[in-house]
Amino acid sequence: MDHYLEYRQVFSESAWQTNTEALSPSQQQWLLHRGSLTQKLCEVAVDFNVEVVQEKWVAKNLQKTTACNEKYWLREVLLKDGTTNWIFAQTLVPKSTIESIAQNVPKLGNEPIGLWLFSQNPLRKTLEWTQAENGLFARRGVYEINGFSLEIKELFLESFPYL
Secondary structure (H helix, E strand, O other): OOHHHHHHHHHHHOOOEOOOOOOOHHHHHHHOOOOOHHHHHHHHOOOEEEEEEEEEEEOOOOOOOOOOOOOEEEEEEEEEEOOEEEEEEEEEEEHHHHHHOOOOHHHOOOOOHHHHHHHOOOEEEEEEEEEOOOOOEEEEEEEEEOOEEEEEEEEEOOOOOOO
């Protein structure tokens, strides 16, 4: 099976939760981190970089999501240390958000979205986590900037050394 398809299934088929009791301290430190995950990764990576998997406009969201009920910009990337894939991240940005406050997001390329996002002082509406059947952990955050939302999901891959 295509790894990316498997990763996307974790995002769409998981039971997201906010209960922290089942998480170890190191899991909490990463899954519940309220600041910029990009910044946190830069602090521990030797060669942090972003590889774009895909970026495109998509018709109304058919996935199980809370942020997008209209045409949206889909961005999927791998967050890496050198050539090692650490995190598969998926960002969903409604068209209204792009047009109003996030015109530069479709132009980010290999730049991490976290640098742009946290410079906007977003309000985090939700932060949830899940553990997939394959044992991998993921988190999902919905952010709001000036009344406009976007959603970011991050799947911590087997090669991520800190969970």
